[in-house]
Amino acid sequence: xxxxxxxxxxxxxxxxxxxxxxxxxxxxxxxxxxxxxxxxxxxxxxxxxxxxxxxxxxxxxxxxxxxxxxxxxxxxxxxxxxxxxxxxxxxxxxxxxxxxxxxxxxxxxxxxxxxxxxxxxxxxxxxxxxxxxxxxxxxxxxxxxxxxxxxxxxxxxxxxxxxxxxxxxxxxxxxxxxxxxxxxxxxxxxxxxxxxxxxxxxxxxxxxxxxxxxxxxxxxxxxxxxxxxxxxxxxxxxxxxxxxxxxxxxxxxxxxxxxxxxxxxxxxxxxxxxxxxxxxxxxxxxxxxxxxxxxxxxxxxxxxxxxxxxxxxxxxxxxxxxxxxxxxxxxxxxxxxxxxxxxxxxxxxxxxxxxxxxxxxxxxxxxx
Numbered sequence: 357x358x359x360x361x362x363x364x365x366x367x368x369x370x371x372x373x374x375x376x377x378x379x380x381x382x383x384x385x386x387x388x389x390x391x392x393x394x395x396x397x398x399x400x401x402x403x404x405x406x407x408x409x410x411x412x413x414x415x416x417x418x419x420x421x422x423x424x425x426x427x428x429x430x431x432x433x434x435x436x437x438x439x440x441x442x443x444x445x446x447x448x449x450x451x452x453x454x455x456x457x458x459x460x461x462x463x464x465x466x467x468x469x470x471x472x473x474x475x476x477x478x479x480x481x482x483x484x485x486x487x488x489x490x491x492x493x494x495x496x497x498x499x500x501x502x503x504x505x506x507x508x509x510x511x512x513x514x515x516x517x518x519x520x521x522x523x524x525x526x527x528x529x530x531x532x533x534x535x536x537x538x539x540x541x542x543x544x545x546x547x548x549x550x551x552x553x554x555x556x557x558x559x560x561x562x563x564x565x566x567x568x569x570x571x572x573x574x575x576x577x578x579x580x581x582x583x584x585x586x587x588x589x590x591x592x593x594x595x596x597x598x599x600x601x602x603x604x605x606x607x608x609x610x611x612x613x614x615x616x617x618x619x620x621x622x623x624x625x626x627x628x629x630x631x632x633x634x635x636x637x638x639x640x641x642x643x644x645x646x647x648x649x650x651x652x653x654x655x656x657x658x659x660x661x662x663x664x665x666x667x668x669x670x671x672x673x674x675x676x677x678x679x680x681x682x683x684x685x686x687x688x689x690x691x692x693x694x695x696x697x698x699x700x701x702x703x704x705x706x707x708x709x710x711x712x713x714x715x716x717x718x719x720x721x722x723x724x
Contacts, residue, residue: 358666358710361644362703363535364607365596372595387591391598395526395541398601399516404541405553406589406597410505410527411438413540416556416587417501417523418446418477420542420549427476429501432462433674433690435481439503440675443479451475452676454687458632460484460646460697464492466689471496482507482517485533485641486634490520501525505540506643508533509608513637519543528593531703533607533641534600536593557587610704611642614711618645618700621715625722627651644671645702654698657721664717669699 376382388406396404407413423429425447431439433452443450453470456463460483467478478496480488481503487510493500500521504510507517508526518524528539542553555562560582600607622630629648634640649657658668674690676683701714 358701358706358714359703360667360669360699360701361531362701362705363530363532363600364603364610364704365535365600368599368603369596372599373592376591376595382592383590384588385591387594387598388589391594391601392541394598394601396543398604399519399543401516401519401543402545402547403550404526404543405550405557406594407540407542407553407557407587408589409538409587410525410529410540411442412587413525413527413542414438414442414479414501414503415445416553417525417542417544418442418448419556419584420523420544420552421477421499421501423448423476426474428472428474430462430467430470430475430478430498431675432466432479432481432483433676433687434460434483434693435503435672435675436505437672437675437678439479439481440678440681448476449474450675450681452674452681452683452685452687454689455483455693457689457692459486460693461486461488462493463489464496467493467496477501479503480521481505482510482641484631484646485510485643486631487512487517487638487640499523505532507641509604509639510641511639517641519545522546523549528597528600533611533643534597534604536596536600539589539593539597555581556584557589558584559586560584607704608642610706611702612640614702614706615640615642615645617711618702618715622647622718625719627653627722628718642702645700646671646697647700648693648696649698650696652695654696657718658698660721660724661714661717664713666701666714666717668701670694670697671699 427448428451429443431450434455440450454466477499485506502521502524504518505527510517523544526541528536561578
């Protein structure tokens with residue numbers, strides 16, 4: 357079965373992990389700090405704080421905004437469930453907005469109808485790695501939390517996605533562009549917020565034992581600054597991240613090549629719509645490839661591809677349709693995408709033969 361998502365790991369990652377095991381160091385430590393520095397330097401960020409997951413990074417980023425309890429946060433409905441959950445767990449209310457049909461990103465136009473007197477922030481999700489037009493969104497005058505889980509290599513007007521809004525997050529889970537078994541990161545323009553993110557990831561404790569020991573004075577005593585849970589990363593994951601970071605350009609080149617092949621070979625099908633190309637001032641991360649089937653045959657195509665050994669999926673089931681949120685609003689574009697969208701395989705472990713099989717199978721379906 358050709359998988360829809362995947363990562364590329366091997367000798368480089370094993371060699372990095374071996375250095376941790378040789379030193380008998382698996383928890384948070386020097387490799388975590390090294391990965392944080394290297395990632396921030398590559399992205400041109402003031403800093404990045406590594407956490408145990410992208411989902412927990414969303415929660416911590418929301419805490420950094422100091423929103424009043426009960427505040428509303430605008431969230432695109434076309435995103436992963438952790439986005440909505442993080443808002444609720446942080447003591448706020450998610451207000452779901454629609455997205456642009458072509459890009460699957462929220463826009464100023466889709467956000468404005470959902471603004472209200474209690475709106476305190478906007479969560480901007482860079483879907484598939486295509487940048488949200490933050491230059492337009494910032495005109496609304498609200499703090500922006502960037503979810504750059506798909507956008508580890510994306511830029512807008514030369515600025516790194518994740519580092520444009522007040523706070524931003526990344527995801528480094530096993531299927532992302534930069535893959536570790538699990539992991540996430542928080543960044544912020546304000547250095548005080550970065551420092552607080554480190555406190556929040558470790559039960560509100562100001563310094564880990566590893567950090568405090570450098571002071572050589574009663575490092576076992578600690579000061580608890582505020583209530584929080586434990587979201588610590590570890591040096592095994594950070595080691596894998598370092599190896600992935602060194603070959604990210606190569607992995608991205610593979611993703612872009614597959615994207616361009618799909619764009620070229622599927623463009624002539626009148627029953628299927630390919631995704632738009634990024635604008636001249638945008639750099640895409642090519643996390644996933646979403647096509648739209650507008651003749652009501654999306655589910656049939658997915659079934660046919662599965663029968664032929666090609667796995668696909670729909671990212672994402674609109675959040676506002678989940679009963680847990682009690683949302684009565686209708687968001688027509690998200691609901692339309694829920695019936696038309698399909699993600700085709702796109703990841704660096706696909707061979708040329710795999711890509712050709714996906715294309716040929718899609719074409720064969722169209723002839724049926």
